[in-house]
Amino acid sequence: MTKIELPSYLEQTEDVKDRFQRLKARPVILEIDGLHKDFESRQGHVTALKNINFEVHRREFVCVIGPSGCGKSTLIRILAGLENKTSGKVLLDGKDVSEPGPDRGMVFQGYTLFPWLTVKRNVMFGLEARGQGKFSSEEEARQWIDLVGLSKFEDSYPHQLSGGMKQRVAIARALANQPRILLMDEPFGALDAQTRAKMQSYLMGIWQNIDITILFITHDLDEAIYLADRILVLKAHPGEVQEVIEVPVPQPRSPDQMLSPEFLATKKRLEDLIHPPEEEVSDDHMNLVRMVPVTDDVSSVF
């Protein structure tokens, strides 16, 4: 077996380098400064997040990745205002964030569509909650439903839709509020591989065309590299920033790039960060549970 020689994930072409320079010159939309989160649990004091510092620029696509227990969900919930921080600052457009608000849209893994409302009324929910008239919200909702390609289903109820369609409604519902930033908590985690890939390109398309900044949590390495400008890698116990990776894969992205050297190099780096090499399970252990006799016709799978 020949090993493929991969470049370093830090190597960027001139175009990519140039783009990152322009990206970092954009105004900062979200600033996380010295964020701490402690839990009091029965086992005692747990530090979920420790000293998180990070800045997101306007119209940037940031993915957050990390092993389970690294507090990535806690992080996004704090940003959404659904959980309190212990200390530190979260600034959206320079203003402190402490409770949920329509300026931060959120898409959850579990769809969370209102089952008693049709697709259209679901999308209208935020607009109406903020006091917009029924007629104009309906008009706006239609446009967002059209954007996610579900015009035919605007009068359907959520249970009549497939998982991918439900998540598209959830995205339309969050975007209808025209939030400054879209927070996505493993939104495609429950979808099958094919639907997931489709949803990723949908999301890319939307992101390229409207003024939205996205913070996207995932545990799927390919998804993170494919979608993100930058990847925030967290480590567990306590949740800390391990590295911020500038993805060297040029924009606009396409699924073909998934086999490109820079894509694979980034993936290798992420794998090293998230799954550090562990001791291999020794053969002795396996011998203890060996159930197939050596004399069996198929005594080995090799």
Next chain:
Amino acid sequence: MSMAISQLFSVRRELKPKTRLLVMIFSFLLPLLVWSLVSYVPFIWHPKMEVTNPGSVEYFTKGMLVDRDVFESELQNTVKQGKPQPEGIRANPVYLPAPHQVAIAFYTAFTTEPKLRSEKWLHESLWDSIQVIFWGFLISSLVGVPLGILCGTYDFFSKLFEPFVEFFRYLPAPAFGALAVAILGIYSAPKIAIIFIGTFFQQVLIVSNTTRKLDPSLLEAALTLGAKRTTLLFRVVVPGIITNLYKDLRVLLGWAWTYLIVAELIGASSGITWFITQQARYKNFDNVYAAIMMIGILGLSIDIILAWLGRRLFPWEREMAKS
């Protein structure tokens, strides 16, 4: 054959539509069949003898019901003494009328005039009962449902009301009968109060529990969409629990009916359950059975209508149950 049986008894699988209907009809036919067997086939039970001809036994009269061993010993006596023998047929006790008798009573109960001027016709009694249930349940729901929703939504209200409600629901509603009459007079008001007491406290707890079961992520989603307090309550909590709430109310309405019998025995007697007690006193057990069945039929019909209405009111629920 074994295929058919395994289809009938597969775990958590729906039966085929035709089979299902058949089985549901059997659910009523089976008790009727048992009842008919006991009533019409003499050797199954029939512990009594109905005297058709008293013969020489002095205390026998025609149509009288006597125990079988008594009849047998009197028969032996007359045989020994060579006097005319009594004749009789096997019969069930008076408290178990046959299906056809009850069916007839079902009709005649509506057509026979009450024995006393002051007593009411059956349909009037029924109407009285329906009104008592209706008002008792309506008043209970008007207070209990909002209170339950508040308790399920805000911990403050939960801690303020639920401990007392929890205590009060163990107090038996009938115990308040005399008190209700003393306060509210003897007509419908104390009866309505008993239905209220019997329903209200359970209702608050059940509704608050149902409210608490609402998926919290729906509330979080609404919060991130900019919903504030009242919007959250009226546009997420209420519609989110409404289908389960409706089911709760249907169950609670059934409970309200069980309190009816107590309610109608206090103050001025009235209503269907009083009709039952009265008829039992006259030993018209066919009327008693007919009236009990009427309550059953009435209750079931109301429930079927409510279920149908529920499917109309909550279109998103219907197919969710299917899928």
